Amino acid sequence: VALDPQNPIVHYLAGLTWKHLNRMDDARAEFEYAHDLDPNNPAFVVEIAETHRLAGSPQWAEYWYQRAILLSPDDLRFSILLAQFYMDENYRVEDSGLPLAQSLASSSPDNAEVRDALGWAYYQLNDNARAAEHLAYAIKINPSLARAQYHLAVVYEEQARLSDALEHYRLAVQSDEDGLFGELARRALERLGSG
Numbered sequence: 001v002a003l004d005p006q007n008p009i010v011h012y013l014a015g016l017t018w019k020h021l022n023r024m025d026d027a028r029a030e031f032e033y034a035h036d037l038d039p040n041n042p043a044f045v046v047e048i049a050e051t052h053r054l055a056g057s058p059q060w061a062e063y064w065y066q067r068a069i070l071l072s073p074d075d076l077r078f079s080i081l082l083a084q085f086y087m088d089e090n091y092r093v094e095d096s097g098l099p100l101a102q103s104l105a106s107s108s109p110d111n112a113e114v115r116d117a118l119g120w121a122y123y124q125l126n127d128n129a130r131a132a133e134h135l136a137y138a139i140k141i142n143p144s145l146a147r148a149q150y151h152l153a154v155v156y157e158e159q160a161r162l163s164d165a166l167e168h169y170r171l172a173v174q175s176d177e178d179g180l181f182g183e184l185a186r187r188a189l190e191r192l193g194s195g
Helices: 008-020 024-037 042-054 058-071 076-088 093-107 112-124 128-141 146-158 162-175 180-191
Strands: none
Touching: 008 024, 008 042, 024 042, 042 058, 042 076, 058 076, 076 093, 076 112, 093 112, 112 128, 112 146, 128 146, 146 162, 146 180, 162 180
C-alpha cells in the first residue's frame, strides 16, 4: 500500500489479509478504498458484503451483495452468493431467499449451487421433502459439492435416516477436507459417534 496507494488491487489484497486475521473493520476499510478507486469491480463489493456478514450486519451485507448483482447482472455467481447468504444466515429466507432461489432454478435448472440454495431454503422453511429432492439433484449434478452433501446429510439426519446422513457427512468431508463444510460434517460425524 505504501508503494502503490492508488492501486485498487493492492488495497483488495490488504483487505484479504485483514479478513484472514479476522480484523473485519480493517478489512472493510481496505475493500471500501479499493471500491472507491474502482467502483465497477463487483469482487470488491462482494468482499465488503462478506465483512458485514461476518461482523453480524445482515442488512448491510444484503445491500452490498445486491450492489454486486447490479454491477454484473449477467454473472450468475453474484446472485448465487446472495441466495447462499440468505440461507446460510437464515435471514429473510421466506420473503427474499426462497423467491430468489426459485427464480435462479427456473433460469439455471442444472446448476448445482442453485439447486443447493433452493433445497436449503426449503429446509429452513421446514419442508424437508422438497429440501431433500433439490439437494439430491444438486449432488447428482455435482457429486463433489460439499455444501450440498452436508446440507443433504442434515436433512436426512432430521428425517431419522441416519445411515444416509452418515454417508453424506462422510462425502462432505472427502470433498472439502480442509474447508468449512468438511469441518461441519466432521463435527457432525463426531457428534454421532462416527468420526
